[in-house]
Amino acid sequence: MSLLAVRNLEKRYGAVVALRDANLSVEAGEIHALLGANGAGKSTMVKALTGVIRPDAGVVLVNEREQHFTSPAAAQRAGIAAVFQDPALIPDLTVAENLRLTGAAASAVRHWLEVMELSVDFGEIVDNLPLPTLRMLDLGRALARRPRILMLDEITAALPSDLAERVFAVMRQWREEGQSVLFITHRLKEVRDICDRATVLRDGHDVGTLIPAEADEAAMVDLMLGPAALAVPEQPEGISGVAEPDAAPPVKTAVPLLQVEDIRVGTEVNGISLVVQPGEIVGVAALEGQGQDALFDALSGRRKRDAGSILVNGHALNPRTPYDAIRAGVVLVPADRVQALLPQRSVRENIALPLYNRVLRWGPISIRAERRRVSDAIRRLQIDIRAQRQARRLSGGNQQKVTIARWLAKGFQVLLLFDPTRGIDVGTKRQIHTLLRQLAADGVGILFFTSELPEIQLVCDRVLVMYEGKVTREMPAADADEATLLHAAHGLTVEEGAA
DSSP: OEEEEEEEEEEEETTEEEEEEEEEEEETTOEEEEEOOTTSSHHHHHHHHTTSSOOSEEEEEETTEEEOOSSHHHHHHTTEEEEOSSOOSOTTSBHHHHHHHHTOOHHHHHHHHHHTTOOOOTTSBGGGSOHHHHHHHHHHHHHTTOOSEEEEESGGGGSOHHHHHHHHHHHHHHHHTTOEEEEEOSOHHHHHHHOSEEEEEETTEEEEEEOGGGSOHHHHHHHHHOGGGSSOOOOOTTOOSSOOTTSOOOOOOSSOSEEEEEEEETTTEEEEEEEEOTTOEEEEEOOTTSSHHHHHHHHTTSSOOSEEEEEETTEEOOOSSHHHHHHTTEEEEOSOHHHHSOTTSOHHHHHHGGGGSSOOSOSOOOHHHHHHHHHHHHHHHTOOOTTTTOGGGSOHHHHHHHHHHHHHHHOOSEEEEESTTTTOOHHHHHHHHHHHHHHHHTTOEEEEEOSOTHHHHHHOSEEEEEETTEEEEEEEGGGOOHHHHHHHHTTOOHHHHHO
16 A cells, blocks of 8 residues: 555646656655656655645545645645755754744654764754754654654755765664655665665656666666667767876976965864865865865855965965955855855846956946856756746756856856765766866866765865864875775774774
8 A cells, every 4th residue: 555645746837847747656664766867856746745835736645545735734744744955944043943933842853863873952053053964953853743754855965974874774764663755866876775666757757666676777867867868968079077097187287276284274174285286176075074164164265264374376365255265266166055046036147146246347237248158157067947037946956057157157266166966966967077077177176075975086186085174085086986985084094994
């Protein structure tokens, strides 16, 4: 018997069809994956199943009883709770105040956080907490309601491997107790390791249900992308999108593009030095809470450093605000794309924003030049602009493309990327990887943190491993397989990891 059944679900946003005749069946006591490329309709389906939006047509059944959710509270009463892609917390309030707003019992949330071996100060302002902690708080709040159906939308995309394992333990516990989990992820290894079945959406419609343990990852990708995407797209000459082992190494210059000497930020960064050469992509690997957030914040002007120096092309950079860094050619693409965008404004306005950060003199604004730069950035990143009137209407992957596109339109010397491919599909990742290699070939420098460790070998030249606020290991990307990086990220030597 299906615990949850969806039949012929449809949802439109004007001319954009988010769901069309979509079907899904989740059995009691199973972990069911919902797969698809960005824009396939996964998040829209979860929002429809949790009362956030109302579908235009179709039927939802819970325990074979038809449901018509008019609000999230109605879905919760039916036994459904969700953790969405973006933290559902008000940043200016404390954790405790957020819990009171939603009627969640603080004692129950604290219990689940303890089960997941997390300690969180409920008196802390939400805006001061890192993104992984916010995701785990959202999960604790959902678990506190003891739902029969737990929906997790890209929760592991923002988590390092140690926290992701704790989420998997909870999912297995839910399955053993006879409840169900609907799990959205772009990490196909997770699907194969933990999910019993998987339903694939493409262009808002279900195109198949499979058993992950019996299907290889290539078959899942083919089903997600469809026959039209199987052909290899044309790439700029000489650009493959991955770090080829026989590619020419970046040229080491007398004056590095970015040079950081003994930088210290609060208690999180304890004397880090690094160099990024022109044309080089330097990866940063770290588990949660090892200082990577503070490092990127200091380099981008979002946070003041306590000691050390930053040089860009040999010139000292002392950013008091992000604008100071931007003016020096150092730009940041953060993990939280919602934070980086003006969600109510159009795609073109979001991309053009840095072009008019400061009007230096009176005179006419060149609309033609703006349109040319914006259109070129949209073309290079292949942004789907069918819902271009508001950035919030875009899929997560297209929103992330917009955050990168604005800097393509503006221009830069150093690109700081903090987990830019979190929660986006494999096709979009390939496009971003290709763009990064092309940018490196054009001579820019890139510092790239990713929580998906296999990306290091795909796109980087070198990797720095951070542990307890320091760089504890540096190696060529060719040597940085996932096991080696995990050992180093836990502060272990190769010998200790093998023991």
